[in-house]
Amino acid sequence: MIIYAIRRIMMLVPVFLAVSVIIFLILHFLPGDPIDNLLKVGAPPEQRTEMMARYGLDRPLPVQYAIWLGKLITGDLGTAIVARRPVLDLIAQALPHSLALGGLALAFSTIVGVGLGVVAALNRDRIIDRVVMGGVLFGSTLPSFWLGLLLILAFSVGLGWFPVSGARGWNSLVLPVLTIGLGGTALVARITRVSMLDAAARDFVMLLHAKGLSPAAIYLRHVLRHALIPVVTILALRIGWILGGAVTVEVVFARPGLGTLLIKALNQHDYPVVQASLLMLAMAVMLGTLLGDLLQAAMDPRVRGALL
Structure with a gap:
């Protein structure tokens, strides 16, 4: 390993x-x-x-x-030309906001997506399966910036439950997390359902039925464990894409973060800041890919053998 x-x-x-x-x-x-x-x-x-x-x-x-x-x-990201501050300080000030938003969105999409995928797989070809898959398919087609505006209109302007913009308090994270997380939920739910149905068709499941295990124990303890291998890979890949998606969402909700810093620097043509921000996003994608491969290799020895 x-x-x-x-x-x-x-x-x-x-x-x-x-x-x-x-x-x-x-x-x-x-x-x-x-x-x-x-x-x-x-x-x-x-x-x-x-x-x-x-x-x-x-x-x-x-x-x-x-x-x-x-x-x-050497770790020197240069000095911002317009702001005249070290770029590393600007990144260090903005990155925690993006990491908090991305981490909560990833956790939301993981928990809800896996749960919906399991429910759909356990009720294959039933009404519940069609409703769940239809809902996640619809959710995956919504652009994040448009969904964010709809959530602001409904829950901030209409109901007044959450603030429209800013980063003051936990309630300011709810709508941005939902905006980013719902798109990932649809992907995770589809992958979980397909993986569970594929794992349920393997020979070891028939052996478990022959031993007298209950269907719930078979699916939740054995089938789900095998089905989570591709799901873990997808979730690791989503790390970089969630941070990238946070760029537009941070602008929509006027949140401080890497996305807001990047857009501002682009408008000013501040090369060092833009280069550092884009490099951070690219590194997030690369590290997410690396993490996904390592987790998949740890869970499936065949993956390690393919490269060694």
Whole structure:
């Protein structure tokens, strides 16, 4: 297992380098630059040239990337050009809000999704199965930003149960968590149902019936355990996507977090902040993929044998 984990971690190195190059180039090919937000209207060209040299934006792109990557490896994310603060401080201030939102949304989608999937599988081809699957299918088609606006209209503006925006108190997390978690619930419920039905058709289930075990014990103690292998993989992959989805949700609910920081930095063309924010989101996806593979390998030895 240790050898498998080391090999999977080493496979992330070229992926990380490729992602860093893409993030760096995309930003520098966009029109505009952060100097436009610092200069006053009618500033002389000499002042612009001086500021470009101060922030290293006058150097060739390969040189800029090499300097940025070298600092990144040492843990230096640079200094925000517009905010004039260390980028690491801005990330450290915003990341806990995104992690709290993403963690609660992941827990919600896991508990509710697995529960609905089990109920649907135990009532296969019955009315309950059709209602549950129809509901989760409908929920998976709703865009998160539109669902967030509907929840605000219903529970904040209409009923006044929860605040419209901000991050004050636990009640400000309810609507954003529901907005992100409902989409993941639909995916987890479908995967759980399909996996349980597939596991229930295996030979060991017939043997358990022959031993006289009750259907509830067979499904909940044995079938569900085998069915959770693909579910765990999906949940690990959802870690990165939930943080990415939190970008739009944080903007809709005006919450402080990585998404709000990213959108603000994009509007200002603040390269160091945007690069660090996008890199954090990309690393969340990569680490989620790594965690999913490790958990799947721990639960299924065949996965470890495929790579060793």
